[in-house]
Amino acid sequence: MEDLSRYNGEGTVLxxxxxxxxxxxxxxxxxxxxxxxxxxxxFGTLLGAVRHSGFIPWDDDIDLSMPPDDYRRFKEIAxxxxxxxxxxxxxxxxxxxQMGGGVxxxxxxxxxxxxxxxxxxxxxxxxxxxxxxESVPTPAINKKVFRFLARRISKAYGFMHFNKRLNFGNIIRxxxxxxxxxxxxxxxxxxxxxxxxxxCEFTPMPRVLYGYPSPxxxxxxxxxxxxxxxxxxxxxxxxxRLTDMxxxxxxxxxxxxxxxxxxxxxxDTSNCHVGL
Numbered sequence: 001m002e003d004l005s006r007y008n009g010e011g012t013v014l015x016x017x018x019x020x021x022x023x024x025x026x027x028x029x030x031x032x033x034x035x036x037x038x039x040x041x042x043f044g045t046l047l048g049a050v051r052h053s054g055f056i057p058w059d060d061d062i063d064l065s066m067p068p069d070d071y072r073r074f075k076e077i078a079x080x081x082x083x084x085x086x087x088x089x090x091x092x093x094x095x096x097x098q099m100g101g102g103v104x105x106x107x108x109x110x111x112x113x114x115x116x117x118x119x120x121x122x123x124x125x126x127x128x129x130x131x132x133x134e135s136v137p138t139p140a141i142n143k144k145v146f147r148f149l150a151r152r153i154s155k156a157y158g159f160m161h162f163n164k165r166l167n168f169g170n171i172i173r174x175x176x177x178x179x180x181x182x183x184x185x186x187x188x189x190x191x192x193x194x195x196x197x198x199x200c201e202f203t204p205m206p207r208v209l210y211g212y213p214s215p216x217x218x219x220x221x222x223x224x225x226x227x228x229x230x231x232x233x234x235x236x237x238x239x240x241r242l243t244d245m246x247x248x249x250x251x252x253x254x255x256x257x258x259x260x261x262x263x264x265x266x267x268d269t270s271n272c273h274v275g276l
Contacts, residue, residue: 002252004057007260017113017265018055020128021062022228023031024086024106027233028064028130031081037070040233042133042241043211047249050238051260054228058258060113060265062130065203071134075104089125098162102204105247112266128267133203138213141194143148149184150208156181157206172219211245218244 008015025041026060032039041049043063048056066074081230087107091100096119099105107127118126120126136249156177159170189205218240235241242249265273 004140005250007057007258008055011264013061013267014058014260016264016267017060017128018228020108020111020267021060021130022121022230023233024108024128024130025062025064026092026230027083027086028106028132031078032074035073035077035081037066037074038068038151038222038233039064039070039132040219040235041225042135042235043245045227046225046238047246048232049225049227049232049234050242051250053226058260060260060262064130064132065135066132066199067135067201070134071104074132078106080157082106087125087127089129090143095126096122100161101157102136103207104132105129106132109267112264112269112272113262114264115261116263118263128265133207135201135219136191136204137216138200139192139198140200140203140213140215141192141196147213149189150205152180153189153205154208156184166260189252214241214244 008018028039040046040223041063042065044059044061045057045063046057049055059150060234069153075090082088087109089099089105089107091097097105098117107125107129109125109127110140111128112126114120114126158182159177185205200215201219202208202211202213204276213236214237218237219235221236222233223236223238224231225238
């Protein structure tokens with residue numbers, strides 16, 4: 001059996017980052033319990049809990065989901081409820097942070113986590129974080145149709161809301177993507193949602209990158225699962241949730257498909273330096 005500890009063995013930068021993310025999750029869990037807010041671990045974090053009892057060895061993020069009312073409520077109370085070292089990042093608190101569209105982040109201050117798309121000229125906080133996605137009612141339509149729409153909507157949304165380089169291709173996209181977004185999201189998708197039963201849940205369409213919505217019966221009532229030695233809420237039927245996301249999720253992907261998102265991580269900015 002392959003030794004996967006080479007990715008996040010004790011003392012590695014990635015393992016230190018994962019443990020920092022775990023601290024953020026524990027703080028988030030504390031606030032949610034105190035205020036009776038519903039959430040669950042989801043996506044790659046749920047996969048890690050089921051397959052590895054913790055982080056996927058090469059994973060460097062944490063994904064959570066919340067129903068709409070709890071999602072909005074957390075954003076309202078976070079500034080006063082979070083401990084001093086943690087901060088809420090939304091499209092309102094930091095407009096240049098690329099949040100919105102159904103996701104916010106909780107970041108830890110005095111840390112640094114850089115992605116390929118991060119803009120060092122923008123003043124938003126770039127600390128280590130966890131992602132919290134809104135989980136909205138979604139119709140169970142044909143999988144191929146869903147994925148077709150999701151690709152077009154998320155690409156258009158991303159182009160219109162995130163910074164893009166000035167080149168010929170993007171000049172063309174500047175005219176094409178707004179029309180595509182209006183047609184596929186505001187007309188076609190909303191018409192489907194209006195007439196089809198929305199008895200599944202998923203992230204809002206602008207944030208769908210992969211996978212397929214799960215029935216609400218696979219999510220509620222929530223269960224519990226062990227992640228890195230701690231117990232957190234999880235979907236009622238993790239197998240169905242993960243199958244909807246990846247199919248045969250227990251199969252370890254080939255090495256070339258193991259993705260680490262970050263370009264640079266520092267768990268304590270008082271001890272790290274980036275040369276420019």
